[in-house]
Amino acid sequence: xxxxxxxxxxxxxxxxxxxxxxxxxxxxxKFALQRNKVQDTxxxxxxxxxxxxxxxxxxxxxxxxxxxxxxxxxxxxxxKFKTPHQQDTARPVIKPNSSELVLANxxxxxxxxxxx
Numbered sequence: 317x318x319x320x321x322x323x324x325x326x327x328x329x330x331x332x333x334x335x336x337x338x339x340x341x342x343x344x345x346k347f348a349l350q351r352n353k354v355q356d357t358x359x360x361x362x363x364x365x366x367x368x369x370x371x372x373x374x375x376x377x378x379x380x381x382x383x384x385x386x387x388x389x390x391x392x393x394x395x396k397f398k399t400p401h402q403q404d405t406a407r408p409v410i411k412p413n414s415s416e417l418v419l420a421n422x423x424x425x426x427x428x429x430x431x432x
Contacts, residue, residue: 341419347367348363348375359378360378361377362375362376370421371420373419373420374417376415376416379413382412383409384410386407387405388406388408388418390404390420395422395423396421398420398421
């Protein structure tokens with residue numbers, strides 16, 4: 317169920333299930349860029365957050381001429397990486413002058429993540 321309080325009007329849009337992954341990617345990319353949870357490594361920017369609404373994200377912006385490879389490992393239960401990553405480890409490859417988003421579903425709080 318949904319609720320809205322106050323005088324503002326709520327506008328809802330229906331999307332096809334086949335468009336859901338693209339919608340999620342667009343939403344979390346915009347969300348990450350609006351938040352101030354960023355780490356600047358010099359070569360790339362890493363935005364990461366375990367959200368309050370059931371997702372964790374890692375958004376990378378590679379500003380270098382080199383390919384960046386990282387490994388994200390999950391410690392604990394209750395998290396599932398979204399496609400194309402599987403199980404408890406994601407290995408994003410961020411090509412030069414491009415960006416990459418890694419998403420994970422959370423079933424509860426208390427998840428610990430480490431980046432190798």
